[in-house]
């Protein structure tokens with residue numbers, strides 16, 4: 001059955017974690033809001049869906065995935081659902097939970113990345129919260145970024161296969177790839193320091209980028225370039241170390 005991904009059409013955002021899983025698996029899917037409005041796409045289609053108040057299990061926010069009559073929201077939950085269908089998660093229950101746990105930790109981290117440029121409110125412009133963003137980013141660069149990435153590097157280092165969980169690539173590896181890519185764009189100075197310390201992060205990033213389906217996707221127009229509307233934004237003034 002064809003999967004429908006519903007996400008904002010002009011940013012990678014959280015939808016990208018789902019896109020990467022669908023692309024790596026060669027799944028049959030449509031990125032609905034990226035279709036022209038005449039074909040039922042565009043932001044209007046997305047908003048119409050979110051505002052369908054008669055839905056029994058409505059999503060709160062994009063991304064969400066539709067498969068037939070099923071609607072699944074929350075990035076980590078979508079990946080939990082897709083993981084077994086697309087062979088991107090291990091078979092053992094405890095391994096699956098471990099992968100889900102890592103994905104939830106990635107979700108926490110992504111929220112903190114977003115908080116670097118929008119520490120007060122998502123509804124305010126960056127310019128209206130720049131002072132707070134500078135303060136928050138200093139702490140992010142000095143403490144949170146090395147702590148989260150050091151954690152993921154430790155997990156990678158413990159697996160001789162070099163993946164987060166088990167013998168094969170899973171959806172968590174694709175997400176960690178996206179985090180490294182996003183941070184290279186948003187915080188190039190801070191990330192270079194962390195990558196120098198943790199070779200396993202760079203190795204994971206390179207192995208994922210070299211997967212044939214991922215490489216084809218990254219080179220295609222389906223991959224939206226990083227931009228200043230997404231989660232990973234490059235404001236040079238935020239990428240400074242306080243030391």
Ligand SMILES: N[C@@H](CCC(=O)N[C@@H](CS)C(=O)NCC(=O)O)C(=O)O
Pocket residue numbers: 013014015061062063073074075076107
């Ligand atoms: N925890 C949710 C967060 C979803 C979320 O924040 N979606 C953003 C776009 S990335 C959105 O459109 N939020 C609208 C809102 O929070 O009102 C997830 O991981 O999927």
